[in-house]
Amino acid sequence: MKTVTTRTLQALKHAGETFSCLTAYDASFARIASQTGIEVLLVGDSLGMVLQGHSTTLPVTLDDICYHTRCVARGKEKSLLMADLPFMSNTSTERLLQDAGVLMRAGAEMIKIEGEAWLAEGIRELTRRGVPVCAHMGLTPQSVHQFGGYRVQGRNSSQAEQMLADARALVDAGASIILLECVPAHLGRIMRDTLEVPVIGIGAGVEVDGQILVMHDVLGVSPRSPRFAKNFLAESDSIAAAFGAYHEAVKTRRFPSEEHSF
Ligand code: KIV
Numbered sequence: 001m002k003t004v005t006t007r008t009l010q011a012l013k014h015a016g017e018t019f020s021c022l023t024a025y026d027a028s029f030a031r032i033a034s035q036t037g038i039e040v041l042l043v044g045d046s047l048g049m050v051l052q053g054h055s056t057t058l059p060v061t062l063d064d065i066c067y068h069t070r071c072v073a074r075g076k077e078k079s080l081l082m083a084d085l086p087f088m089s090n091t092s093t094e095r096l097l098q099d100a101g102v103l104m105r106a107g108a109e110m111i112k113i114e115g116e117a118w119l120a121e122g123i124r125e126l127t128r129r130g131v132p133v134c135a136h137m138g139l140t141p142q143s144v145h146q147f148g149g150y151r152v153q154g155r156n157s158s159q160a161e162q163m164l165a166d167a168r169a170l171v172d173a174g175a176s177i178i179l180l181e182c183v184p185a186h187l188g189r190i191m192r193d194t195l196e197v198p199v200i201g202i203g204a205g206v207e208v209d210g211q212i213l214v215m216h217d218v219l220g221v222s223p224r225s226p227r228f229a230k231n232f233l234a235e236s237d238s239i240a241a242a243f244g245a246y247h248e249a250v251k252t253r254r255f256p257s258e259e260h261s262f
Contacts, residue, residue: 004039004080006110006132006176012039013198013209020250021082021200021212022243025051025068027075029215029239034077036243040200041076042112042212043069043083045142050216057141060086062099066106073107082134083108087142090115096122100131112179114140117166120173127174135175137163138204139182150226152203152262154183163187164194171197179212180204182228185261203228205261211250218246228260
């Protein structure tokens with residue numbers, strides 16, 4: 001595999017090929033995931049749940065993400081490294097720029113931010129300064145208390161239209177990737193077909209440009225596995241083989257199937 005960049009992901013979209021993404025939090029797992037050909041590694045604030053044992057991602061700090069980004073950057077090979085901006089990094093454009101700068105210096109090659117059209121100004125300023133941005137939409141876990149739980153988003157047509165309009169605004173502002181979490185599969189397909197940038201899904205159906213899962217779900221070690229996840233270690237004899245099976249299932253569009261979609 002050649003070094004993966006935002007251009008690689010854009011080219012895969014144009015060629016109609018899918019790509020796989022996985023969370024990673026340390027050097028050893030990052031190395032194995034990279035070696036299996038997984039195109040994107042995310043240091044997600046899911047670390048608050050799967051590493052630290054919290055029930056939400058809200059307690060995760062910039063220092064936490066920064067520490068794990070440094071670890072993953074040392075281990076990963078050709079995969080693109082994305083890092084999450086934690087809860088409340090978006091209180092002002094100035095803070096967004098500062099926090100993103102810390103993560104980019106730690107080794108991130110792209111920043112992920114949760115939000116909607118109101119993030120456009122921040123995204124414009126980040127991209128102006130050379131920071132590629134992935135905008136995370138749909139079920140944004142940092143808003144879990146506002147949603148009243150981890151619930152599928154964009155189920156009715158007005159919500160879906162609003163999400164599409166918001167995604168367009170963020171792409172116009174410079175977002176290089178849209179990540180959709182827990183939305184109906186038909187909305188994932190519409191986003192993929194409408195937006196010129198790659199659309200990554202987690203619980204967004206098979207008809208998007210890329211898939212992402214939390215590493216602990218792929219290995220079946222999460223305390224609770226969401227409907228959209230699959231334990232690939234159950235049918236593999238090593239961690240490397242499980243990562244490889246996930247990558248292969250995404251590339252051949254065998255994952256996610258209907259049972260993992262909404
Ligand atoms: O924090 C995270 O790991 C994420 C993925 C689930 C997309 O946001």
